[in-house]
Amino acid sequence: MTAPVIAFDQVYKVYGKGDTEVRALDGVSFAIQPGEFVAVMGPSGSGKSTTMNILGCLDTPTAGHYFFKGADVGSLSRDQRALLRRHFLGFVFQGFNLLGRTTALENLEVPLIYRRLDKTTRRRMALEALEVVGLKGREDHTPGELSGGQQQRVAIARAIVTQPSLLLADEPTGNLDSARSHEIMELLTRLNKERGLTVVLVTHEEDIAAYAYRRIEFRDGKIVRETDTRRAA
Amino acid sequence: MFINTLLMALREIRRNVLRSSLTVLGIIIGVAAVIVIVTLGAGTTRQVQDEISKMGSNMLTIMPGGAMRMGGSAQSAPPFEMADLNAIKREATSLAAIAPVSLRPMQVIIGNDNRRVNVMGTDSAFSEVRNWKVVEGRLFTDSEVRAGKAVCIVGNTIKEEMFRGDIPLGAVIRIGKVTCEVIGVLEAKGQAMFGGDQDEVVVLPIRAFQRRLAGSSKISQIYLSARDVAGIQDLKGEVERIMRDRRKIAPGAQDDFNIRDMTEVSSMMQSTTGILTGFLSAIAAVSLLVGGIGIMNIMLVSVTERTREIGIRLAIGALETEVMLQFLVEAAALSAFGGLVGITLGLLGAAAIAPALNVPFVWQPSTILTAFTFSAMVGVVFGFMPARRAARLDPIEALRHE
Ligand SMILES: Nc1ncnc2c1ncn2[C@@H]1O[C@H](COP(=O)(O)OP(=O)(O)O)[C@@H](O)[C@H]1O
Ligand SMILES: [Mg+2]
Numbered sequence: 001m002t003a004p005v006i007a008f009d010q011v012y013k014v015y016g017k018g019d020t021e022v023r024a025l026d027g028v029s030f031a032i033q034p035g036e037f038v039a040v041m042g043p044s045g046s047g048k049s050t051t052m053n054i055l056g057c058l059d060t061p062t063a064g065h066y067f068f069k070g071a072d073v074g075s076l077s078r079d080q081r082a083l084l085r086r087h088f089l090g091f092v093f094q095g096f097n098l099l100g101r102t103t104a105l106e107n108l109e110v111p112l113i114y115r116r117l118d119k120t121t122r123r124r125m126a127l128e129a130l131e132v133v134g135l136k137g138r139e140d141h142t143p144g145e146l147s148g149g150q151q152q153r154v155a156i157a158r159a160i161v162t163q164p165s166l167l168l169a170d171e172p173t174g175n176l177d178s179a180r181s182h183e184i185m186e187l188l189t190r191l192n193k194e195r196g197l198t199v200v201l202v203t204h205e206e207d208i209a210a211y212a213y214r215r216i217e218f219r220d221g222k223i224v225r226e227t228d229t230r231r232a233a
Numbered sequence: 234m235f236i237n238t239l240l241m242a243l244r245e246i247r248r249n250v251l252r253s254s255l256t257v258l259g260i261i262i263g264v265a266a267v268i269v270i271v272t273l274g275a276g277t278t279r280q281v282q283d284e285i286s287k288m289g290s291n292m293l294t295i296m297p298g299g300a301m302r303m304g305g306s307a308q309s310a311p312p313f314e315m316a317d318l319n320a321i322k323r324e325a326t327s328l329a330a331i332a333p334v335s336l337r338p339m340q341v342i343i344g345n346d347n348r349r350v351n352v353m354g355t356d357s358a359f360s361e362v363r364n365w366k367v368v369e370g371r372l373f374t375d376s377e378v379r380a381g382k383a384v385c386i387v388g389n390t391i392k393e394e395m396f397r398g399d400i401p402l403g404a405v406i407r408i409g410k411v412t413c414e415v416i417g418v419l420e421a422k423g424q425a426m427f428g429g430d431q432d433e434v435v436v437l438p439i440r441a442f443q444r445r446l447a448g449s450s451k452i453s454q455i456y457l458s459a460r461d462v463a464g465i466q467d468l469k470g471e472v473e474r475i476m477r478d479r480r481k482i483a484p485g486a487q488d489d490f491n492i493r494d495m496t497e498v499s500s501m502m503q504s505t506t507g508i509l510t511g512f513l514s515a516i517a518a519v520s521l522l523v524g525g526i527g528i529m530n531i532m533l534v535s536v537t538e539r540t541r542e543i544g545i546r547l548a549i550g551a552l553e554t555e556v557m558l559q560f561l562v563e564a565a566a567l568s569a570f571g572g573l574v575g576i577t578l579g580l581l582g583a584a585a586i587a588p589a590l591n592v593p594f595v596w597q598p599s600t601i602l603t604a605f606t607f608s609a610m611v612g613v614v615f616g617f618m619p620a621r622r623a624a625r626l627d628p629i630e631a632l633r634h635e
Binding site for chain 1: 237248542545546548549550551553554628629
């Protein structure tokens with residue numbers, strides 16, 4: 001049994017106070033092992049994004065503990081969490097969130113700059129990552145010159161270029177058509193298989209979730225069901 | 234890391250060249266104004282210094298009349314006599330040289346050229362006192378001075394314009410009704426501090442001037458020089474005592490003559506330019522302030538526009554200080570760019586204005602460095618608030634920003 005990369009221990013996230021209090025997360029516990037491919041599902045407002053933000057060290061629990069690499073993230077400073085993100089996390093967003101008017105290559109260089117890597121190393125790593133996502137030759141294109149699917153590939157390349165131990169994707173296919181969505185999912189599956197990259201993704205769609213081996217379903221800030229689809233298959 | 238931040242900032246500025254240029258207009262104007270002012274100011278200072286060294290910085294002048302007083306009418310005080318000079322020569326131990334001077338503008342006729350020129354009566358010592366050499370020919374001999382012979386030395390403008398550049402030694406010129414022979418040419422001095430061409434002058438032995446031109450033995454000014462700069466104050470004291478004694482001024486009464494040294498002239502000059510410089514500097518400071526506020530404004534707009542970018546950077550793992558540095562460097566680069574443009578325009582402007590004001594163009598690297606540093610600092614100071622706002626954004630909120 002390997003030590004879990006990440007573990008939620010009775011995590012609460014509460015917004016507002018009194019009458020307007022919202023329990024976005026209401027005592028959530030789970031653990032994710034290295035190399036897992038997890039789909040987080042649930043209706044809108046059930047706490048999926050809140051979970052992802054806490055997993056991504058962008059936010060901290062109101063109560064309970066979130067352990068990442070053995071650290072209790074809730075007790076870390078803003079800068080310490082930034083350093084965790086810099087060194088161990090990769091993010092893919094529904095809206096791609098690339099830097100506009102900046103080439104694919106330059107977009108990929110940004111996280112490498114924060115890692116203090118030199119220009120030649122940055123270029124090499126960025127080109128490699130672009131090749132992995134199938135965008136070789138598009139390094140000088142800006143987001144405006146790329147299709148939605150291609151932009152999301154650049155975003156995935158940016159997330160993996162630093163070789164993170166956890167990739168978080170909040171509805172990565174939400175803005176893509178069905179064919180593009182499946183291409184993206186195949187890419188994520190390949191990264192999970194070939195590199196052993198731990199992937200946690202949020203989706204509404206059954207066929208997207210089907211790529212994952214494990215499913216966590218939320219409702220009203222609580223986990224209502226967990227399934228191991230690999231064993232079931 | 235810093236290099237990357239700088240490159241990033243420059244790229245951001247290049248992306249919005251027009252907006253960047255408009256933003257830094259205030260800085261450009263402010264810096265250009267400062268450069269023009271300081272450059273012209275330095276030119277004026279240099280000119281005054283040159284003037285003083287041309288005149289001989291050990292020089293003093295004595296003129297009849299008390300020190301100028303507010304509202305006081307010009308006193309009529311008796312002029313000087315040769316005996317005054319002899320007394321000073323005898324008694325003043327700090328004296329190096331002394332020359333009597335009488336001046337009068339008169340009609341000078343050379344061939345068919347006829348113009349009004351300053352005519353000066355003095356003796357050969359004036360060359361030493363005023364540090365003004367004869368470059369062609371010679372000074373007066375003692376016997377010429379004693380006899381009041383009608384010989385003269387002409388200034389460079391007389392030679393260049395009235396003699397059309399010919400060396401006029403031996404030529405005869407007419408001053409009023411008197412004729413005199415040219416025996417020397419003075420070196421060129423150029424414009425005087427208070428305007429007027431110093432080289433448009435004809436110099437005669439004092440006796441000749443008094444007898445043939447002025448018709449009186451009065452001496453209107455005395456030029457003297459001290460042995461060295463340190464001796465100026467001693468000489469002043471000695472001369473004041475001697476002259477008070479000779480002019481029989483009662484103890485406690487005001488001098489009816491005044492002694493000026495060149496440091497007074499220069500400080501007077503510089504206080505005038507100082508007031509002007511202060512006034513224009515205030516305008517420049519306001520303009521820099523406006524420029525700084527412009528930068529702050531545009532950086533705030535930029536932070537809002539780039540909220541998502543900031544969110545991405547924070548999510549990717551940028552530290553607060555790194556985001557802060559990015560925007561500070563951007564603001565500093567922006568205003569430094571404005572500073573560079575301002576420096577260039579300022580130097581060009583100063584180079585264009587200097588000849589019109591008859592001031593030398595003095596190029597000072599230290600001024601340019603200061604202006605550059607200062608403009609970059611304006612960016613840092615006024616970019617601080619926007620940069621901090623960017624750094625403190627919540628990454629989740631920032632990423633959600635439209
Ligand atoms: N910043 C916030 N302030 C107040 N309420 C919030 C905030 N973020 C999320 N919520 C609330 O928390 C609940 C869970 O939100 P979220 O995790 O975004 O849901 P999901 O991603 O599953 O749609 C929702 O009711 C939402 O309105
Ligand atoms: Mg959501």
